[in-house]
Amino acid sequence: MESIFSITIVQVGLSIIISWALFAIFCSMIHELICELLAERGKFLKKKIFEELNDLSNKMNWGYLVYMNNSVDLLTSKAQRPTSNIPTKLFAESLIRTIANSHMVSILANKNNPVYTNEILNRIKLATLHLKQSDVIGMLTQALNSAEARALDANHNINETLVYEHLVENISAWYDSVMDQVSDWYKKKTRLRLFYLSFIVAVALNINSLTLFQFFNSTPDASKSFNAYYEKNHKRLEQLAIQYSDSASVRDTLKIKHSIQQDLNDLETSKASFDSLATVNKIPIGWNCPDKAGSTKKATCFDPKNFFLYLFGWIISAFAASFGAPFWFDTLKKIYAIKNN
């Protein structure tokens, strides 16, 4: 019985998916380069921390002050390039110290009897008791109450060292959950932006999914060559896809760190490899088509009469790229697993 993978339309479909995967890698690399140049991740993280720690009731943005804290400030090389990764424990301890050492809480410490002998803990307790209720103070109160409950011994004596440790743990857990949320927001933002960027690249390089479909359908050799290219290079490509992905791990999205030089090198290498693949197989991308055999006339890959069809083709390419390369490589992996079995 003939394998389903030898049917032309399936081979064409596979070639199209491989093209989309390669295009997605290329767009992700450009996107990553832009993000690095603009320090997007660090700015996004900073903006979200400012939003999460904006305490309107007390007219205080604790996030802004956390960034002024020496420990966090040291992670930032330049004011315009804030860090994209604040380690959990460092953040929790910085937030505690920022609140405890604020002038607002110092005023409370001056006016009220101490609750704890540990000065920092005492000030945090006073903040939870006397500052106006807000999301931030609510979170702090909950974190402290839970820490106090956990630090009670059998005789109902409280161990202040344990209270502090549990407080750090509780705020760390809160920070981790916020970071997961922030990573999700960043992913969503990235996906939409990747679509726009991919559309611009698709138009600029005339990467039209409809034209590609017609081409692979009418050129079985190119289709086979694409499949062979994938089979030969899939490990390297998958690795590259994960490296430039925003969805490899949600928690790590904001921690991904590339150097601009590394991005440029990868982009150059990949472009050369994709160019060679396209040239050898005479793939109809770009504005000047590869010369047809025997033709003396320079062909163009664009026909203005079919503008809306082209537009549709570019949109499909951009939409496919916005899914991200890992999605397409994952799909290919599953298909090839079935094929090889």
Next chain:
Amino acid sequence: MKNINVHTHIFTINDAPDQFLELFLPKRLADVVTKIAKTPAGSKILPAVISQFGNLGKRYASFLERGVHSDQLDVFHDLSNSYPGEDIKFVSLILDMDHLGNINSNKINTQIQGAITVKKKYPDNVLLFLGLDPRSYNSGNEMLAFVRNNFDTKILNNTVYPFTGLKIYPSTGFYVFDEKLKPTFEWAADNGVPIMSHNNYLGGIFNNDKNTIIQNLKGTDGYTNMSYNGSYITVNKKINIFGMKETNDNMYSCSFFMEPNAYESMFNYFEKRGGNPLKLCFAHYGGLEQFQYANGIGKKNDDPYQKNPVGMTHINWYQQIKTMISQYKGAYTDISYMVADWNYSDNKNELSILTNDLNDQKIQSKIMFGTDFFLAERERAENSTYSQFKNNAQSILLSNGESVWQRMAQSNTSLFLKSFYY
């Protein structure tokens, strides 16, 4: 005696309301401008473009330039780096910008804390003035409690008072005679605490909500219990593009709030009250254009609103301030912003007028040096303003043998700042 720059700012764009630009531009345009401003290229190009749009444009441009700074420490470093090798103190004014229009912001405590962080690092060089707005408090006593708590809670292991003075910005929509300010001003007078008030005719930030302005222009004088009825001004000189005509009208109308005349009853009250006088500085000496207009120098100015300034009296603001600083013991003024704005190739005019004022016995101890960093940087770099003015002012001797510089940056500033807290 140490040199003192009595008028600087170190806040950042983070301390301004989130929708700051929306107060002055249509929402969509403001959104676009704000987004562009946040890109590295935009933060460089936009200030240059925006600064072409009058005084407010210049101030917002300065905001945008400082916006790239992450915190007040960075801004302070920029300020101190403009004075290489100089041992100088800076009065850094905290602005309460929470009530600039119909959008209420809640940022004042963040700005205060940011400024205190700078003070903790440079206790000998930074003198903080706490920003006040009566609309932020339910009562005068609540405001006084806030002020006292902030002043009396020492920093750096209980060794240093964090604040030296108070700052008010009436053009954001309140009168200085607001009864909620009265208890705090009485406390300030008793303790010698100085107050800095923004009084630059048609210059600086203003409230940009017509309804709020109309409502607040009708005030009751907390010192005389008499009504004080400022009126909304419609200036027929601009075409209404993007609602800019109303913005312009709002700017003119807010002049009522800071017209020196509105301060008379308060000064009279403190004169009669006895004890220490209330020390209040009319910042900017009324503004450079009023200064030049009154003295017949500078650009030829046919603007009827410079000739007859908006307010209850229509008297030139420089003249009003000059009269009041001679009349009231605690009234002062500074030359901030105008010192960066005047033409230094031909500054003999301004400086000679200042010298005459400083030779006038009645007001010689009342005029101080300040620059209005960073808001004045759109006019001239801080370093240039400082060094040029200092060089010129040092070479001019007053009748008592002191140089203009010594008088303005040392003697007068020290006198103004001297208090229980400094």
